Amino acid sequence: MSQIVKVFTGILFLMLLTMLGSGIIGTQLESSNARAYRQSVAAEIENSNFCKEVMMACISQAARDGYELTLYVYQKGEECIQMNEENEAQIEVADIEMVEVLLNYDYSIPFLNYKTRHCIRGYAI
Numbered sequence: 100m101s102q103i104v105k106v107f108t109g110i111l112f113l114m115l116l117t118m119l120g121s122g123i124i125g126t127q128l129e130s131s132n133a134r135a136y137r138q139s140v141a142a143e144i145e146n147s148n149f150c151k152e153v154m155m156a157c158i159s160q161a162a163r164d165g166y167e168l169t170l171y172v173y174q175k176g177e178e179c180i181q182m183n184e185e186n187e188a189q190i191e192v193a194d195i196e197m198v199e200v201l202l203n204y205d206y207s208i209p210f211l212n213y214k215t216r217h218c219i220r221g222y223a224i
Contacts, residue, residue: 122210130206130217136166137202137219144170144223149195154182167203198223 140157147153154170161168170182174194180186182198200221207214 118210119208122208126206126208129204133166133202133204133217134219136161136164137200137221140168140202141198141200141221141223144198144200149192149198149223151182151187151190151192154198155184155187158182161202165204169201169203171199171201173197173199196224 140161143157144150144154149172154172158168158170171179172182172190173179173196174191175196177194179199180189182190200223202219202221203216204219205214206217
């Protein structure tokens with residue numbers, strides 16, 4: 100009788116470890132995808148020579164893809180300006196030195212009911 104209890108306990112722990120491991124692997128894949136997305140946004144902004152329309156398109160595309168993208172534009176001799184529809188007119192493409200790319204995404208392990216918000220920072224120079 101004790102052998103049956105030990106076998107079922109071992110199977111239970113094996114199932115728990117399998118579920119936890121698959122949740123962690125899935126979460127790491129989502130994190131890796133977010134990093135790659137941030138890199139592609141920075142490359143797209145650099146390749147467009149800091150075009151305002153491309154930056155606005157990146158923000159709207161990120162929202163459709165489930166990310167929150169924030170762009171801070173650094174211009175010569177001025178403080179940084181957050182890129183959005185209201186501030187778009189204040190930004191002169193010729194004066195842009197750098198764009199800071201902040202990508203927020205959900206980091207969750209469903210099996211543990213763990214959910215946080217992570218932020219990845221990058222720069223388009």
